[in-house]
Amino acid sequence: MNGGLIQRPRHPGAREPLLATDICGVALDTEAFDESGFADVPDPGQETVLARFELQPQYCGLFENFSQYVGAAAKDNDTEPAQLTDVIETPGLQWLILVNHRPLYPYLQLQHIVNPWGFGGFPVAIRLDENALVEMVVRKVNYPKPSRGRIQRVGGRITGRLWYNTMYGDANLRNGQFR
Numbered sequence: 001m002n003g004g005l006i007q008r009p010r011h012p013g014a015r016e017p018l019l020a021t022d023i024c025g026v027a028l029d030t031e032a033f034d035e036s037g038f039a040d041v042p043d044p045g046q047e048t049v050l051a052r053f054e055l056q057p058q059y060c061g062l063f064e065n066f067s068q069y070v071g072a073a074a075k076d077n078d079t080e081p082a083q084l085t086d087v088i089e090t091p092g093l094q095w096l097i098l099v100n101h102r103p104l105y106p107y108l109q110l111q112h113i114v115n116p117w118g119f120g121g122f123p124v125a126i127r128l129d130e131n132a133l134v135e136m137v138v139r140k141v142n143y144p145k146p147s148r149g150r151i152q153r154v155g156g157r158i159t160g161r162l163w164y165n166t167m168y169g170d171a172n173l174r175n176g177q178f179r
Contacts, residue, residue, distance in 0.1 A: 036157035047139035050156030052155035054133045061162040069117035069155030087114045094139040
């Protein structure tokens with residue numbers, strides 16, 4: 001049997017060392033990353049990076065979750081002060097998750113809150129190559145007349161795991177063999 005997902009040892013009875021993989025396999029001793037930030041809504045045609053994480057050289061990772069936050073000032077009438085409320089629809093805003101400055105599929109130009117801040121959300125499991133840069137960006141594309149209130153603040157959070165890629169060397173790995 002050549003290739004495929006499962007390969008047999010070359011010599012009957014011989015045990016081969018278990019490596020994660022030669023191409024950035026998930027290690028057992030992963031570390032977590034958790035980055036977040038808040039900003040005022042950018043001007044039309046501008047964008048703001050809300051959360052950013054860059055893997056170090058020789059490290060791989062797994063993008064696991066993101067959260068979005070919007071704060072809007074809503075007034076019932078002119079005599080009452082504005083109160084901060086949460087909204088789900090974000091007209092005029094585009095939410096992007098970028099990996100190495102490229103939009104991450106399927107999170108292309110979201111125009112609403114998919115994973116609200118403060119809730120578990122829906123986890124994802126997207127592999128990150130060595131030295132990857134992950135960013136959550138919000139872009140102001142237009143400014144329609146809001147129905148509930150004007151969006152003033154936005155926030156974003158990205159989480160995941162990272163680990164050292166043993167392909168670049170390990171204290172216990174010598175010439176491709178464990179000692």
